[in-house]
Amino acid sequence: MAWRLITHACGHQERINVDGPYVIVEQRVRKAEQSPCAACIGATNRWDNAQSGFCPLWGSKAQRDRAEPIRRRALNQVDILAVHARIEDRDAFAELRKQVLRRDDAAWWIEHKTNAVNILAQDIEL
Numbered sequence: 001m002a003w004r005l006i007t008h009a010c011g012h013q014e015r016i017n018v019d020g021p022y023v024i025v026e027q028r029v030r031k032a033e034q035s036p037c038a039a040c041i042g043a044t045n046r047w048d049n050a051q052s053g054f055c056p057l058w059g060s061k062a063q064r065d066r067a068e069p070i071r072r073r074a075l076n077q078v079d080i081l082a083v084h085a086r087i088e089d090r091d092a093f094a095e096l097r098k099q100v101l102r103r104d105d106a107a108w109w110i111e112h113k114t115n116a117v118n119i120l121a122q123d124i125e126l
């Protein structure tokens with residue numbers, strides 16, 4: 001296998017595989033050079049999560065990667081619902097939002113990817 005040492009946009013270096021057709025390899029190299037390394041992307045995502053109030057997820061890396069977009073979508077849903085909520089329901093939506101941010105089990109998010117908000121709302125008076 002052939003490897004080339006490239007420098008990511010963040011300044012970190014990585015050895016990447018340059019086997020394959022020239023055009024594809026050049027694309028792969030260019031894409032890698034224009035993007036941050038995996039460690040920096042991970043750090044940015046963790047920082048984003050801390051900013052939006054999400055707790056860290058528990059589970060395997062594959063589970064966490066699958067769960068992340070699910071819980072972000074759930075938070076969006078809650079925020080949209082909250083905008084249209086009646087004044088007297090605002091507290092309940094604030095509580096629902098907290099539940100979304102706090103639910104830290106990646107497997108739970110994957111299991112409830114289509115109805116997470118409904119399930120959480122059942123425990124709250126909504």
Ligand SMILES: [Zn+2]
Binds near residue numbers: 012039
């Ligand atoms: Zn980096």
